[in-house]
Amino acid sequence: MPHRRLPRSFYLQPALDVARQLLGLYLVRKTGRAVLAGRIVEVEAYLGPDDPASHAYRGRTPRNEVMFMKGGHLYVYFTYGMHFCGNVVTGPAGTPHAVLLRALEPVDGLTVLAENRTLPVMKLEALCSGPAKLCQAFGIARKENGTDLCRGEIWIERRDAPLVDDMIARSPRVGISKAREQQWRFFVKGSRFVSGKTGRQ
DNA sequence: TCCGAGATTCACT
DNA sequence: GTGAATCTCGGAG
Numbered sequence: 001m002p003h004r005r006l007p008r009s010f011y012l013q014p015a016l017d018v019a020r021q022l023l024g025l026y027l028v029r030k031t032g033r034a035v036l037a038g039r040i041v042e043v044e045a046y047l048g049p050d051d052p053a054s055h056a057y058r059g060r061t062p063r064n065e066v067m068f069m070k071g072g073h074l075y076v077y078f079t080y081g082m083h084f085c086g087n088v089v090t091g092p093a094g095t096p097h098a099v100l101l102r103a104l105e106p107v108d109g110l111t112v113l114a115e116n117r118t119l120p121v122m123k124l125e126a127l128c129s130g131p132a133k134l135c136q137a138f139g140i141a142r143k144e145n146g147t148d149l150c151r152g153e154i155w156i157e158r159r160d161a162p163l164v165d166d167m168i169a170r171s172p173r174v175g176i177s178k179a180r181e182q183q184w185r186f187f188v189k190g191s192r193f194v195s196g197k198t199g200r201q
Numbered sequence: 202t203c204c205g206a207g208a209t210t211c212a213c214t
Numbered sequence: 215g216t217g218a219a220t221c222t223c224g225g226a227g
Contacts, residue, residue, distance in 0.1 A: 046219075055212095055219080058213085061213075063212060077212095078210070078211065078212095079210090079218055080208085080209080080217095080219095081208065081209030081210040081211075081218085081220095082208065082209055082220080083221070085220080087219090102219090119221090119222075130220070130221070131219070132220050132221065133220090175219050176218095176219055195220095
């Protein structure tokens with residue numbers, strides 16, 4: 001199957017649909033040294049004004065401006081004083097919905113991915129098993145905020161057949177205190193690469 | 202294996 | 215000033 005960057009139309013769908021479909025796809029970044037790639041195994045949807053846990057719940061600010069762009073852009077934010085997290089913006093312009101990339105299964109460029117982590121990473125499972133870890137491994141930081149996944153050197157592509165529903169699980173989102181009742185976290189059932197304790201769901 | 206706390210910057214109230 | 219869509223280490227059980 002040819003490796004192909006996903007078209008804009010994919011990202012213009014509702015956030016929950018994009019989140020579900022992102023599982024099993026590949027995040028790719030081309031750098032001067034290598035091609036980095038990881039299979040997406042865990043995501044969370046954030047639904048803007050309808051979602052108290054979303055950064056865009058209280059409207060537009062300089063920080064969340066990228067979320068209001070049209071789908072297909074990358075929203076990178078800084079948190080806890082030391083971490084970056086990456087989101088895929090979804091929906092048409094003016095709809096501040098996004099999908100947080102929470103965990104990847106490392107596939108290509110493993111050496112570079114490991115070098116990018118500030119601490120030595122002995123286990124493959126720990127390389128990208130968390131939103132801040134995968135951003136660090138892929139070198140995603142402040143200057144990547146606003147990157148267009150349809151044009152830039154970072155993109156998402158399909159390599160395998162889509163996952164069937166049986167392989168996907170849902171749960172409440174992680175690390176937030178609001179809207180805990182919403183099951184807007186999606187992950188690949190049984191994957192060793194989801195965040196948290198190995199194998200735990 | 203589980204739980205508690207430190208690290209450390211920024212945006213928003 | 216406060217708390218945050220987190221990660222890691224160290225100590226207790």
